[in-house]
């Protein structure tokens with residue numbers, strides 16, 4: 001077992017993370033409630049005429065925040081996150097239940113058992129406004145991450161937003177974080193998007209027919225995609241069962257080793273670090289990649305990061 005003592009010391013210090021107030025960074029708000037641009041803000045935005053004329057579908061948004069990408073190959077890059085609402089799955093350990101736990105049935109499926117109010121959590125935000133603000137306030141070679149929930153439930157709106165960005169002098173990257181259960185349209189595949197696909201395993205609590213869409217995964221694998229799998233590490237049996245399930249998926253879809261990422265299950269710094277320790281050797285043996293959750297190490301499970 002490889003030991004990482006300084007990380008363990010850090011995890012102990014971080015485990016009692018306290019809530020912080022929302023702050024404004026470069027005009028973007030961090031913190032989930034203030035994060036959603038209000039209609040007043042939309043009216044106040046100064047626009048360029050070329051953007052103003054374009055009609056863009058209005059996505060249903062949970063939060064918009066500026067942070068760093070905490071997972072996968074872009075780890076550490078400053079990123080604007082646009083978290084869309086709604087999900088077609090019901091992972092029992094989901095760390096963003098406020099995007100989909102809106103009825104009693106889903107509350108029973110999620111480990112916390114808490115039901116959220118979509119009137120409080122979600123808002124229609126002008127896609128046009130999102131594009132304007134990215135162009136105005138975000139670096140021309142920045143990173144925009146569209147996450148969820150399951151953002152591919154709104155792929156038409158995403159495709160139009162990205163099309164508009166691509167028609168502007170903005171040369172940043174767009175990453176979409178998806179569970180890979182929804183077949184991407186030709187329109188969105190033409191947008192030079194990087195996919196962070198996270199197929200869900202049996203421990204998520206989702207039925208196989210709901211969580212495993214082979215044609216969709218194959219289409220994504222042929223595009224610019226990395227695949228990230230959440231793995232349990234509480235027992236050796238659970239860890240090995242999850243790694244075996246991943247091997248079967250990787251083989252079935254034909255995912256290259258270089259694009260296979262393993263991430264420990266956990267929503268606290270201690271869990272993530274212990275998971276990293278428990279998984280690193282298995283990952284190295286298979287020539288896969290290990291990703292921790294940098295935002296969790298830094299901010300715990302706070303919203304807006």
Ligand code: SF4
Pocket residue numbers: 087088089090091093094095096097099100148149150179200
């Ligand atoms: S797919 Fe993602 S957002 Fe949906 S329930 Fe699972 S972890 Fe949560």
